[in-house]
Amino acid sequence: MNTLAPRAHDHVITAARAFLGERITLNDAIRQQHSRGEDTTPPTMPDAVVFAETTEEVSRLLALCHQHGVPVTPFGAGTSLEGHVNPVRGGISLDLSRMNAIEEVNAADMDCLIGPGVTRQQLNEYLRDQGLFFPVDPGSHCTIGGMCATRASGTNAVRYGTIRENVLGLEVVLADGRVVQTGGRTRKAANGYDLTRLFIGSEGTLGVITRIRLRLHGIPEATSAAVCQFPDLASAVNTVIATMQLGVPVARIELLDEVQMAACIAYSKLEGLAPVPTLFLEFHGTEAGVAEQAESVEALATDHGGSGFAWARDAEARNKLWKARHDAYWAGIAWRPGKRGITTDVCVPISRLAEALLGAKADIEASGFEAPIVGHVGDGNFHTIILVEEGNAEEMERAWALDRQIVRRALALGGTCSGEHGVGLGKREFLREEHGEAALSVMRALKASMDPKGILNPGKMFLDTNT
Incomplete structure (x- = not known):
């Protein structure tokens, strides 16, 4: 039997059981599964895990958590490489993988409406007989909701674009439980702020995505x-x-x-x-x-x-x-059995690719690490997998120093610290260097306006903040 000390979390868990039943759990093994992604950041246990199945359930849960100030960390397939799904302040891990319905496919208009738990593989299997496919291909067995949250890319981006170019609209639950619809089925619109792009890449810090309308392509x-x-x-x-x-x-x-x-x-x-x-x-x-x-x-x-x-x-x-x-x-x-990987994810203008990639190779050789290089180089994006002995503090420190060296060269060449993996915990220190303090203050203001109590995926994006 798992028990928690009496606190605000307990009020939320008790109230949520009324509409979630056994789909809110305190089971240690399940909480452990939701304590981290595929990265090397230390795991942190949530107080409870919720398996949501409808937008209404997500809305009611967020309203409760907002009322009591309980953190909520969205979770898809757990394939994150930057610590996005680590519930660093406890609270609720909100698993959306059961929201995996393909609700409609409009073959004539080449779009579809899906739940956030649908995977690329599942969608393409469903579409195959209709002569359509969804091209964004990060390579892992991740959910499309997670792909939207991290602004995913992949092997096909050089021709078909990233997830950003292939999302027409979203349904999003805000921190206080309100539900908003963004975008639509038209290929273009010129009215109001582009809220769809605001949520793409927001990593669950501004709202929880519960439906996605995607652009499809002909096979x-x-x-x-x-x-x-x-x-x-x-x-x-x-x-x-x-x-x-x-x-x-x-x-x-x-x-x-x-x-x-x-x-x-x-x-x-x-x-x-x-x-x-x-x-x-x-x-x-x-x-x-x-x-x-x-x-x-x-x-x-x-x-x-x-x-x-x-x-x-x-x-x-x-x-x-x-x-x-x-x-x-x-x-x-x-x-190298027994090792884990610290992944870099830089992207540079194509004309600077040789400097960035060959410079990274020289850095790796000088460091003494083994670090395979692989990349979606058609759009200037490449990764290194720095192989480290997990638990070896000195080796981990040197590996992170190598990561910073590779990232800072990319920034100096007009590139970015992350082409597709996102910020999470791993890339927070580079945001000021890449965007400047003025842009960072705008991002913080958006976060404070949309999530005033800081309950949505707290600890991510910004280093020196309580949200």
Whole structure:
């Protein structure tokens, strides 16, 4: 039997049981599951976990928590890499994964309405027979609500954009329980503030997303994927830059350095590939268009020393290739058993990609760490997975110092501290450097206006604040 000391949390838990029943739980194992994501931040236990199933339940719960000043931390699939889901001040972990209904699909208008617990995989399986798909592909088995909250991106962003460009509207429950609708089904509108974009990337600090209207895309007539390997990292990076500057409309262009390739070859059983810097590419369009795009990139790669273009035209071969890419994080972790990964997530203008990426590689080599590099390099975004011994304080401190070094170089090159993982706990210290104090004060004012009691995902975004 789990018990808590009498306090405001107990009043909320007792009152919430009236409409949630057993879907509000104090079970230790479930609370532990909701104490952290996939990152290295220390876990923090919530006082209770709520499994919401309707917008009305979320609204009633937030009204209660607002009244009693109890923190609420939204939770989707728990795949966060920046500590977003850690309930650092206790309170309620609000699990939205059961709100996973696909409520409508409008094939003629290419949009749909879904719950926040729907995953990309679930949605695309549902859409397959209608000739439509949802392209935003972060690689992990995350919920689309979580993708909206963290402004997710992924392998297809270079052609189809990030989650920001693919959300038409939202239903959001505010801190005091009010429900607001943002956006709509039209492709453009010119009235009022753009509240949809305000909530995209707000990481659950301004409201809880309970419905999402998405833009969909037609499944392309032809799809082809390829792998090309390079003698060194600079050659691969320069191929990417040349491809983007030439305007070749690639759907995906992913880079893996030699360390990441070695890990992926071992983990995903990739045959016929060497542990050298490698580009994974995919082309969408008509049969003629795909062939033309592929020929253009193959010529550019050859000019930069690339070789061994290996084609994966059938669906099975393509799926194996992209599953290996999506499993890159797990491959990196498995490469050195007993280690955990601190992930960097910088993004720079494409013209500065070589400086940022090769500079990061030099930093890694000087640090003595093993840190595979992988990136959605078509839009200037790349990650390093700094492999550390969890619990080794000295090693963790050095790893975070390396992370700061990589981030600050990206900022100096006109980039950002996070291209897609968000701020959470891990990137808070960089917000002032990137945006300036004036912009940060506006963000704080928005937070104070919309969540005056600071109950929504407190401790995130801002370092020196009580909210």
